[in-house]
Amino acid sequence: MTKRSIFHPAGHRLVYASANRYGDPVKIPLPATLTLYAECASGDIRALAAKPGDALTAGQLLLAPDENVPALVAPAAGKLLAVEDFAGDFGRSCTAFRMAADAEGPQDDTFARRAEKPSLEVLKRFLSGIPGAPPLDLFGDAARGRIDTLVVCGVDSDLLVVTNQYVMANRAADIKRGVEILRQATGVDQIVGVVLRDRIQGFGHLGMELRAVEPRHPAAMPAKIMHDVFGRTVPAGSECRDVGAAFFKAEAVAAIGRAFDSGRPPASKLMTLIDKRGRGCLVEAVLGTPLKVIFEALDIEIHDRDRIIIGGPMTGSAVYSEDFPVQTDTDAVMVQDGADVPLYSSYPCINCGECVRICPARIPVNMLVRFLEAAQYETAAAEYDLYACMECGLCSYVCTARIPIFQYIRLAKHELEHMQSLEAAHG
């Protein structure tokens, strides 16, 4: 819960944080066990590179990527303990790999041998699962349309999060090298870095053009960047790649650069950690580290009824366990005290119009929510611009009646997708 000051009636807290105030990252030591999640059903996995009980080398490929299966690399040497199914958000099937980690273990050198000449194939095979989760699958697939712009995001799309801002400002050499490699491997000419407007001064030569975004949420969300910075509007229901843009986080680009320089895929993830008082700091942990280990290292106590959020306060997602691991796209971890958790109400919309005025996509949210509450998802999509939503979370943030509008929107999109897949399956 945030409190509005009488002198700042509208949203003075919606400005992105500055990485300058977060200090340097705290390094978390390698924990005894790591958990890695792959977003695919275990049934889709054709061949496991290792069986439970097998020894692993650092950088060993656990899953070779294909159309159904993402790439997965062992972040450290050790032993594979178990491969388990579990259900992710919205019931997605995922597979969890648990492994024991050994800091002294051997390093896999397959990548080093192939890294002489950067090619898209090498990138896709070995570097899809590095920190920052580069969307390499957007390239080399003719059916998906051509990508003509590669955006390197030196901004983070949520409040208080500064991970990519920090990387952009502090790892210039890695980013420069990463940009060169991407330019060579993907053949995309237009590579553009985006940074916050008030920090655009002071960046050295990064080998790409730099453009600025406003420091106010949701200006740093990809769809909004496309609209404001590039003048390309992402049509409702489409994604940035449909207008020819691929968004790479600065951390991913830096990790690609570092991988080719060092001959091993980086496994250390930089994150913004936001404590119960809303103060942030940067931490660096190996992929797969359970959050519990990070909280212990930083003396953050978790009690019953607290909330752990992967991501920032506006768009993150709450997890149910302290054992949840650091993943390639975990840019932030936020901890919220039970007493600060704002509760939703069962009130209907009172038509105050706050959401309509704050919506960056100009959606008639007051009308939309009436249809969503009544589960009229098709009308909501056809007449009230459901798919124009860029999921910034502002409507729920300002809702006077405390309706979980953002949740309704996500649910509606999910239900419609589900209906369409059922229709496709049954004719």
Next chain:
Amino acid sequence: MAEQKKLIVSHAPFWHDGSSIHERSYHIMGAALLPALAGFVLYGMPAVGVMSLSISFAIFWEFAFTAVTKRPLTIADGNAALIGMLFGMLLPAATPWWAVVTGTFIAVIIGKQIFGGIGSNAFNPAVLAVAILMVAWKERFNFDAAYVNYSFGFAAQYPLGVLKHFGVPATRIFHLGDLFFGRQTGGLGTGCGAALVAAGAYLIYRGFIRWEISLSFLAGIFLTAQIFNLADPVRFGGPFFHLLTGYTLFAAFFLLTEDSSSPVNLIPMLIYGFCGGVLTILIRNIGAHIDGSLYAVLAMNMVNPLLDKIRPKAIGKVL
């Protein structure tokens, strides 16, 4: 797993700006207290009595309705109290108790609850109730008759009545400054322009009401009254006279701006307010009623859903 902590999971966002329905209601009531106090000073205890009865019965009707229909108890959100307060402020201070009880019943039950409760009412509940009472017991809303036993230190005729029946020359007994500072008769909380403007400015500044509606309503009043006044300065009053008399300022800051019955998009808000002002003056000048603002509010409430269809195209809309 036995020592697994029980964490709260819910959907983003995890912050809220702290606004709420009860905050909104209580702030509007707090602001309304200022013009109400001006009424209490002018009319004395009878005004306090009408107001107290009105607020408490509005709460009672809401409580009774939620109890009978087995819905969650909603009186804590302050909306019923707010309806009762605005209803009370519109009444003459000499209104009998049974009219207040009936009026609050109409406002809360017929005006709000049977439409589906908060957020679903098509008309402003307080205005609907006063309009029905005005039709039912017309003589109770004759302000000259209501205040016959009072002796004020100023011209005590109802200004709009004087204008309607005797024309502009007869209104020379009223000074604009007096009218602005509440030295006029009318609804018990609607007479003091200074207090209403101060309350309205506070509500606009804090964002509890939408300035587009209030200001365009006042602009509509001003322009239309000016045009009529230029056409026939003897029959039709000037714009400032219309702004400061009757329910004009109260409608601008407390009635038209009711959330559920007003539009939320910019252009509809401007049209809604402006047309409300035009209608008010039309009814006052060439209609049958002395003060048209309540009927203007109801008429605009009625066209609100249509007006609010004028909206900007969503970014990325494919058509």
